[in-house]
Amino acid sequence: MEEDDVTIREQNFHSQVREYIICFLLFAVLYIVSYCIITRYKRKSDDHEDEDAVVNRISLYLCTFTLAVSGGAVFLLPFSIISSEILLSFPKNYYIQWLNGSLIHGLWNLVSLFSNLCLFVLMPFAYFFLESEGFAGSKKGIKARILETFVMLFLLALLILGIVWVASALIDNDVASMESLYDLWEFYLPYLYSCISLMGGLLLLMCTPVGLSRMFTVMGQLLVKPTILEDLDEQIYCIHLQEEALQRRLNGMSVGDLKKELDNIVNQRNKLERRKKASGWEKNLLYPIVMLILLTGTTISVLMVALNILYLLVDETAMPKGSTDRGIGNTSLSTFGVAQAALEIILMFYLMVSSVVGFYSLRVFEGLTPRKDDTTMTTIIGCCVSILVLSSALPVMSRTLGESRVAVSPSFQSSC
Template sequence: MAPVEQDALAVREQLFHERVRECIICALLFASLYILCHFIITHFKKHTDFTAVHDDEDAAVNRIALGLCTFTLAVALGAVLLLPFSIISNEVLLSFPQNYYIQWLNGSLIHGLWNLVFLFSNMSLVFLMPFAYFFTESEGFAGSKKLLQGIMARVYETSVVLLLLTLLVLGMVWVASAIVGNDAASRQSLYDLWEYYLPYLYSCISLFGVLLLLLCTPFGLSTMFTVTGKLLVKPRLLEDLDEQLSCTRFEEAAVSHRIRSGKASCWLNLDMEMLQEQFFAVRSKRRKLELRHRASPWQRNLGYPLAMLGLLALTGISVLIVCFHVLELLLDDAAMPRGIQDASLGQVSFSIFGSFGAALQVVLIFYLMLSSVVGFYSSPLFTRLLPERRDTPLTKSPRGRTASHCGSLAFGKFLPQPGGSLQQHCPPKPPPSPQIIGNCVSLLVLSSALPVFSRTLGITRFDLLGDFGRFNWLGNFYIVFLYNMGFAGLTTLCLVKRVSWAVQAELIRAFGLHKLPLPVKRRRTRSKPG
């Protein structure tokens, strides 16, 4: 064999080994994310969805839908880690350029991860999650049950419904693109499904996710102060745990007395299951308050102020970075977000402060994502999607009435029954939506838009790789400029409003003004002339 052929064979062999190594690394990373997401969903899912079903077919359907939800949540978590992993990889290659043990960390691997996340995000949003939803709601066509046995009848119905939905969505995208483009080239390009249709559809979904992040993140940044205040122990000047603990113990004793008296009484018919649920909830609250009451002075007087200062610093840095990015947009065209096809890592740092700036970018990206999730679940429109431990349904199965739904027992409504007894009245509660599927879709929309969101706001200089940089609206200066201005304005407004209200409430509580009786305004009635 000639030396030239040997060199070419060696090059092909090296490329083959690199490709196999990248496939193994991607498979290991995704398997780790899948296992982690499986434990997360298992922690929140309702156990009766898999144990209380009376048909093996329904149990199999629930397990298949659970697997699809786990896959989607793993893709969402991968999209969150995508940009921080790329930034950290670039800094590692800059610090150790000739290290043998990190030769596997290269631009080809990073570019492949971006392409896989983009592909799986499209597949999950367009096919897997609609299939999981229709699959759990399907029962099989009336005529197909005779021909297809078992679960295949449901698969047939789900496939037909999903095909009709796909045709409807693609037709809407075709009409929207033809209206926006208004030329023959845009209409002809729509016939290419893979090169134009799906990227255009995902561009619309990404734009929706970026707009959702614009609304949820400022609200979440202000809500983070309230959430942190509930998790940490406040100083005694700002919180009276003794009074809260006394009230909780009194409430626990009252509920316990109601349970004992309800069992002994023959004329008062109470819902004992609901009473026991409220008793367990009050007892859990009392135990949490006792743990907070036993906190050390360091945790009480140092932890809470440091956490609040950290949140305030991260929020202020985020707003300052966005303001500087607005000025850069006005002065330099290079500040516009753009996409690249070749990931050249290890050549230059993406921050003027070096490794410290890159670490700060990673922290800000995670902080903004966490704030967006908090703001999403705190908004009135999506509060009902908030998952509950061991009580989050997969399908539309009606829940039983809980104590939180019926209200406080001390002020509950008791209606007379025909036998002369009293029964606590609980208003009917509508059946919940499929929360696990809804949560997975919502988190995937938010997380898949996070790289575009971070690059549009100037949080990082890392350019978008693969198809993430092919979105049409990224090149529009007015959209990017107004987006940055809107984020800075909404964040400042929400922060000032929430901090001012929090300071006012804490001052009122610290000085004991909340215990003062409120003035009563009496209406003056005019006497009619006689």
């Protein structure tokens, strides 16, 4: 008996170590990719080891961590679907036994924990730390800025606590519900995160239709459109003449309007030259194929949502709360197997990309649009928070709209 107990404890220990290593490797990959993305858009600054450079570097690392968590929230649902299909296809394969329900649920719990940490601690700290200068009369330095940042965080926590407490009193004037708010970890933070996730879900519903319509315009700008009865050489020649005329007018002058007009003409010339250098396949086939894919993805998404609404009207088990968790690898999470699983994964990524495009297309959030090598750290913090809110709402919204049949992990669903 004792040997059996030791063997079970050893197996549990090795399983936990294996899960920690896998989680670390996955997060390391996401962190490296996030760092490359942020440094691509971050405004280049001097490399002097002064106080501001240290503050910017710390804020950069915190933003990278937040963006990595957002990526984890986006990839969790596809990873769960792929894992279930692999386990069903190879149920007794020794080399994939590490891919189990314990690992999946552990990833859900970690993403839920880190989402709360980034949203309520790291991102406010990064913003206040970036804007802090130290209290008046105190000695300037990193310590003074850290002290001011913690004071601002404390005041912000008191403000949010008071707002949520008053809102709870107005909505549900019950002694038990009021006292439950004093339980900071078990009730207050999940309650606050649920409110923010609700706003994220509403924002996702608002941005996705805009993004679906905007995707055609964006792809049209990125791809080379078919050239039918167009003389590109003549257009490029006219652009060259306009560019030379503006350059002659700019000699010895520094007029902002003329420089903007010159930049526009140079951009037009670059686009025309790119269209001229494009291959025949890129000109005549790539653009229609991509537009057809976008149209097909949009149509399938709308049809799946419409069918899910019909299921909700006639079947209670189709409700997210009414369905049961079938477990990872026990039964297929998709009705038509691997084909539907692949379609669901593609539609989920398409939904996320469309929501991000729609978010930056709204006039309210146009100021957060990142620009290559010219984005301030304050704007990057705003972008990371926005993407984190959208990505945290994506699994629940995909489940609610019928884009996926995967049951969201209880800890993540309770916080969303």
